[in-house]
Amino acid sequence: MNAIAAVSREKTQQRLDRRGDLAMRYRASMPYTIADRVQECARQYGERTFLLEGDARYSYREFNARANQVACALHAAGVRQGDVVALCMENRADFFFAWMGIAKAGAVVAFLNTYVAGKPLAHALEVTGTRHVIVGEECVQRFEDTPELAGNAACTFWHWPDPERPAPPQVLAKYGANLQALAERQDGADVPAQWREGIRAGDNAQYIFTSGTTGLPKAALVSHARWLMAGDAMKALWETGPEDRFYCFLPLYHGAASMSLTSTALSAGSSLVVRRKFSRSEFWADVRRYRITMCQYVGEICRFLLTLPPQPDDRQHTLRKMAGTGLSPEIWQQWANRFGDHFQVFESWGSTESNASTVNVDNRIGSCGRVPFWEKTNLRLVRYDQDKGDYIRDENGFLQLAGVNEPGEAIAMVVDYPDIVAGRFEGYTCQESTQKKILRDVFQKGDAWWSSGDLLRCDEEGYCWFVDRIGDTFRWKSENVSTMEVTDALGDFPGLDALTIYGVQVPGHEGRAGMAALVMHEGAAFDPKAFWELATSRVPRYAAPLFLRLMEAPDMTGNYKLRKVDLQRQGFDQNQVQDPLYVRDDRLQTYVPLTSQALQEALGA
Numbered sequence: 001m002n003a004i005a006a007v008s009r010e011k012t013q014q015r016l017d018r019r020g021d022l023a024m025r026y027r028a029s030m031p032y033t034i035a036d037r038v039q040e041c042a043r044q045y046g047e048r049t050f051l052l053e054g055d056a057r058y059s060y061r062e063f064n065a066r067a068n069q070v071a072c073a074l075h076a077a078g079v080r081q082g083d084v085v086a087l088c089m090e091n092r093a094d095f096f097f098a099w100m101g102i103a104k105a106g107a108v109v110a111f112l113n114t115y116v117a118g119k120p121l122a123h124a125l126e127v128t129g130t131r132h133v134i135v136g137e138e139c140v141q142r143f144e145d146t147p148e149l150a151g152n153a154a155c156t157f158w159h160w161p162d163p164e165r166p167a168p169p170q171v172l173a174k175y176g177a178n179l180q181a182l183a184e185r186q187d188g189a190d191v192p193a194q195w196r197e198g199i200r201a202g203d204n205a206q207y208i209f210t211s212g213t214t215g216l217p218k219a220a221l222v223s224h225a226r227w228l229m230a231g232d233a234m235k236a237l238w239e240t241g242p243e244d245r246f247y248c249f250l251p252l253y254h255g256a257a258s259m260s261l262t263s264t265a266l267s268a269g270s271s272l273v274v275r276r277k278f279s280r281s282e283f284w285a286d287v288r289r290y291r292i293t294m295c296q297y298v299g300e301i302c303r304f305l306l307t308l309p310p311q312p313d314d315r316q317h318t319l320r321k322m323a324g325t326g327l328s329p330e331i332w333q334q335w336a337n338r339f340g341d342h343f344q345v346f347e348s349w350g351s352t353e354s355n356a357s358t359v360n361v362d363n364r365i366g367s368c369g370r371v372p373f374w375e376k377t378n379l380r381l382v383r384y385d386q387d388k389g390d391y392i393r394d395e396n397g398f399l400q401l402a403g404v405n406e407p408g409e410a411i412a413m414v415v416d417y418p419d420i421v422a423g424r425f426e427g428y429t430c431q432e433s434t435q436k437k438i439l440r441d442v443f444q445k446g447d448a449w450w451s452s453g454d455l456l457r458c459d460e461e462g463y464c465w466f467v468d469r470i471g472d473t474f475r476w477k478s479e480n481v482s483t484m485e486v487t488d489a490l491g492d493f494p495g496l497d498a499l500t501i502y503g504v505q506v507p508g509h510e511g512r513a514g515m516a517a518l519v520m521h522e523g524a525a526f527d528p529k530a531f532w533e534l535a536t537s538r539v540p541r542y543a544a545p546l547f548l549r550l551m552e553a554p555d556m557t558g559n560y561k562l563r564k565v566d567l568q569r570q571g572f573d574q575n576q577v578q579d580p581l582y583v584r585d586d587r588l589q590t591y592v593p594l595t596s597q598a599l600q601e602a603l604g605a
Contacts, residue, residue, distance in 0.1 A: 070101020
């Protein structure tokens, strides 16, 4: 991986064209749905293994039959075509049975974050119009903690098969019959076709909530066609087939696992290993036990795995391909050096709701994708003034394209042609939120472009590099500081388990000063002088964190992304923060405990 030969623009485009050709096969009017794909796979692959969980194995035929059983149980409970059925369940095989059972019943599924309760949970059911919820036993407490839900939706219980955690009788009584038990009484034959009669590929199939870290999450609409297109496209780009075995440990209520991974596995006829949650200690054991060849990642997970003590068998495994986001060049190179330079890493950029994306098919370390020829994509990078928080416009008021290596916001032209699904922006349940994401009169009067809120830069070879979320880049000492660049530079500090970089307001000073929240490994002592030496040697002095916060555990989203909003709000206010706080002391060349005097000296007061 250290000596990758240059790849021509034409060769990269040839690979990317596979995705476009497949996407154009789908029309909104097609009478083809996710449920049809499941039945098609059962006929084509039959006894081939699809799902693995622990010691359990389920063939494609069994998977289809289980989904049919759930569909019949839901139909008997009154669920009909177009109804919204929310699913609140942690990763397990039953999630797939319930999910595809909903699809086979002709209903729409709303994936619920298994970590939320109270107002966010009530909000999720309200904005999706949910009237029926499948609640996994492991998530029941979330509903018990949400009195706002009383009478708003019919909840059906699904047992968690753990003999040490039996379902209390009062829970069964409150949540009605055990849907799992009801489903098991059905024969598993394909359900009547009229249950889905009239549903088209362009119709909504799923609600997936954005994993934003501020405000209430938005419910993104995902049509049958978009879901199916994602799988067909990734199958072509990742070059996966029946011999591949996928590892699913990212939460299924997010788009990465439920859309790109699951859809790709079905499209390719591959097997899928499901794990309840990511485990740093069990990751490689699972890879070797199940002979996993492909997995998804977020950058933090790769860094977590690199903190494990080196082992003699680090390179003895079957993992060959990885796809995800947020893998920094430093971590990528460390990963290759330690676990093998044979990996094909498909680092990408995009989101659940985006109408454009990039993917690195050339193994160019650190790049999130390539645009060989801009005329072949609806993606553009436009100039953005980070100081003013606004676009840079020309004399006519139109936006301007970013130059080579100039950070610009990624935007994508909204395709709005009859029956064409590729390039559409399907939006959210909230029309106001949908419209806020659309820029109009961008390059000419009447055009419409989806706004990502992400800053990317593109080099002279067409490779794209993620810079930061707009708002995450902050300004201090008249200089722009990228949180991502500082995180990448300091992430290998000895003993470090997790690192979050963000900007905080300092009274009487313009801009925001850098602050780092650190989590050390158990038993690892924090050395403030060593961190000062690393920070001041790796990044410019203005970018080196002014404040440090030592935390016992990282503040993360359910999808293993570091959360910054609460950290930014609390800042270095010792009335709100109970964790140890430090401030940089350049005179002593170390970080010292935060006091009023130490702060004044650090700020030059």
